Amino acid sequence: MNRDALTRTQAIIIVIVVVIAVIATLIYYAGLFGAATTPKPTPDYILIGGTADLTGPNAFVERIFVYGWKWAVDKINKQGGIYVREYNKKIPVKLIYYDDASDMSKAVSNMETLILKDNVLCMIGKMGPLAASATIPLAERYRVPTFGLAYYPDESVIKSKYYWSQPFESYEQHSSVLFSAINELKLETNRKVAILIMEDPLTTKFFDYYKETAKKYGFNIVYMEPFTILTSDYTVMITKMKESDAEVLIFLGIAPDAVTFWRQCKILNYRPKIALIVLGARTYGWVESMGKDGEYVCTLDFWHPTYPFRVAKYHATCKELAESWEKDTGEKWDSSLAEAADSIFIFADAIEMAGFLDREKVNEAMARVEGEYLSGYLKFIDRHLPVPDVLMQWQGGEKRIVWAPRDVPISIETPIAFPLPPWS
Amino acid sequence: MELAGDPMISPTLFLQLLFNGVLLGGLYALLGSGLSLCFGVMKFFNVLHGSLTLLSCYFTYSIFSLVGLDPLLTSLILIPAYFFLGFFLRRYLIGRLRTFDDILIVGFSLTIVLKNIVLFIWGARPRGVYTSYSMLAIGIIGDIRVPLIYLTCFTISLIGLISLHLILKKTFLGMAIRAVAQDPETASAFGVNPSLIKDLTFGISLSFIALSGTLMSTIYNFDPSLEVLFLIKAISVVVLGGLGSVLGTLVGGVVLGLAECFAGIAGAQYQAFVGAIIFLIIVLIKPKGLFGVYAE
Numbered sequence: 129m130n131r132d133a134l135t136r137t138q139a140i141i142i143v144i145v146v147v148i149a150v151i152a153t154l155i156y157y158a159g160l161f162g163a164a165t166t167p168k169p170t171p172d173y174i175l176i177g178g179t180a181d182l183t184g185p186n187a188f189v190e191r192i193f194v195y196g197w198k199w200a201v202d203k204i205n206k207q208g209g210i211y212v213r214e215y216n217k218k219i220p221v222k223l224i225y226y227d228d229a230s231d232m233s234k235a236v237s238n239m240e241t242l243i244l245k246d247n248v249l250c251m252i253g254k255m256g257p258l259a260a261s262a263t264i265p266l267a268e269r270y271r272v273p274t275f276g277l278a279y280y281p282d283e284s285v286i287k288s289k290y291y292w293s294q295p296f297e298s299y300e301q302h303s304s305v306l307f308s309a310i311n312e313l314k315l316e317t318n319r320k321v322a323i324l325i326m327e328d329p330l331t332t333k334f335f336d337y338y339k340e341t342a343k344k345y346g347f348n349i350v351y352m353e354p355f356t357i358l359t360s361d362y363t364v365m366i367t368k369m370k371e372s373d374a375e376v377l378i379f380l381g382i383a384p385d386a387v388t389f390w391r392q393c394k395i396l397n398y399r400p401k402i403a404l405i406v407l408g409a410r411t412y413g414w415v416e417s418m419g420k421d422g423e424y425v426c427t428l429d430f431w432h433p434t435y436p437f438r439v440a441k442y443h444a445t446c447k448e449l450a451e452s453w454e455k456d457t458g459e460k461w462d463s464s465l466a467e468a469a470d471s472i473f474i475f476a477d478a479i480e481m482a483g484f485l486d487r488e489k490v491n492e493a494m495a496r497v498e499g500e501y502l503s504g505y506l507k508f509i510d511r512h513l514p515v516p517d518v519l520m521q522w523q524g525g526e527k528r529i530v531w532a533p534r535d536v537p538i539s540i541e542t543p544i545a546f547p548l549p550p551w552s
Numbered sequence: 553m554e555l556a557g558d559p560m561i562s563p564t565l566f567l568q569l570l571f572n573g574v575l576l577g578g579l580y581a582l583l584g585s586g587l588s589l590c591f592g593v594m595k596f597f598n599v600l601h602g603s604l605t606l607l608s609c610y611f612t613y614s615i616f617s618l619v620g621l622d623p624l625l626t627s628l629i630l631i632p633a634y635f636f637l638g639f640f641l642r643r644y645l646i647g648r649l650r651t652f653d654d655i656l657i658v659g660f661s662l663t664i665v666l667k668n669i670v671l672f673i674w675g676a677r678p679r680g681v682y683t684s685y686s687m688l689a690i691g692i693i694g695d696i697r698v699p700l701i702y703l704t705c706f707t708i709s710l711i712g713l714i715s716l717h718l719i720l721k722k723t724f725l726g727m728a729i730r731a732v733a734q735d736p737e738t739a740s741a742f743g744v745n746p747s748l749i750k751d752l753t754f755g756i757s758l759s760f761i762a763l764s765g766t767l768m769s770t771i772y773n774f775d776p777s778l779e780v781l782f783l784i785k786a787i788s789v790v791v792l793g794g795l796g797s798v799l800g801t802l803v804g805g806v807v808l809g810l811a812e813c814f815a816g817i818a819g820a821q822y823q824a825f826v827g828a829i830i831f832l833i834i835v836l837i838k839p840k841g842l843f844g845v846y847a848e
Contacts, residue, residue, distance in 0.1 A: 183668055183671055188678075191675070354821045356821050356824050358781055361569075361812055361813045362820070363565070363568055363813060364569070364817050365816060384772060384775065391687050397689075413773075416680060417678070417773050418680075
């Protein structure tokens, strides 16, 4: 009897202990399960930050950048955003940018605000080597992938870990375009070249490159001189060019200088057989300032609305980008639109490849980005995105492609006008 | 850096540079005249000079682009418009400021405002006025070619400067301006209203800015950053020639123009440098400028 009662008590205790153990186990595992499956809150946006000159001396170019960024962001968001594996869904992109009026200290301060206050995932840097040198230390210090426009992969770009630059292929390619075109198109000149280059940290490097490429392609530089920005009189230089009998002219300078120079060429009746005006004749302001006298001048650029390239994933085409800009602003297209839009598309691909909204992972993924973008088929080399220049010529008030390197898969529909007709 | 070419200049090139320098100098003189008049009479430095010159370039550009009015005719609209702008600006703003520091601060603030207005309306893209005669040249003596636009601008500048000289020397207004410049209190005792004279002088000063801006727009491409260049050129001309002297302004302009053109012989990169050296030498030798009048 006693033995039975003891057994019953023991049985009750055992049952209670088991029940408690089962409940405790269930609670414990339920808790673990719950913790493991509670989804991390998905961010509303992927934040990309930028700083641009909207009111200063470079506002003309950098406003175009901002348009290109916004256009690309809009294209991405129309497709629902960027797919992020971490959240297994597409997340829209939000662009935050501040005005720096081309003041480098303000640009740096803007970028610190973007990193520390806005907590952006990545940043779009500024244009030019000076901006690159101001931006690279920030990118490195805060370990934020930054896409700048340094134009040339110098040591600071190559050695940096978080700074990526575009879109200038190389000094060699840039300085050889005209010589290659003359040779390939079999344009007959006396092969005497006159070169004027503005004094600037970026452009003065061209002196050596032009000497090398001219020699390599069989040209003879008979006159070569630097000039300061906003020179008012080119009489001496033009006279010497005439005396040197140079039939090939290369002028590298900004628009106000190019206009003054070319007007004085006409006044002094100097007409080479072919003229390449780099930078100064790049925009449509050239034909506005020069009228018919600006016709048939060649210039270099790396993008044109007729380029066949597209970003299929986001239904973005070159033609559409140019048309959108012209419709919204009433101004003619500019190649800066494509480089700006591409920088956003490249970031989008890097984020998607990384799969996480993590700066380190996105930065690692940038090196693996490769594909067709608006500027062509792009792939980073030494943290730099080379985009080759093509030769364009002003014809009928439009900038038309007249020659491209063989590795640029575009069709040339307009023959080059050669030699330059006499002054109108 | 030059690789070839005769280091000696030919007589043709010398004469060409001489013509270019003198013609360019005339335009520079006109650019400096407004600043000289303002400082000579009111004893304050108009920091708005560059911005207002640039604004005149943009007005000329817009009128030319929209209506097709010749830039030189545009000056007939801009000169009176700028005169009234100057008159009222002096009367209702600058004239009410007590110290030169206040004038400088307000001037710099207005410069920023004007720059942003330019950026807002015209953007930062370089603009230019291209007329049928922009690139024409007249052949004189052998191969020497004189740009028609330079010659036209020089002639207009000369007419403007001679008119200013005649106004200052031959009219009652000019006498009153000179009297106020020398001693406002004594001038007041003789029935001259110094405040009104200063309003009128500032108006005239701005009229010259309007004219120089219109002419500049026909020769150079311009963008919002050029205001600084205009101001520097104007200061150089005024300091070289001497404050308050029309003849001095003309000489200052021509010296600067010749210096820039002939400096090209040494190399294009020395143009600005040579201009600055001449500026420094004259300032060291004659601190009041070559023909300073009111600086006493």
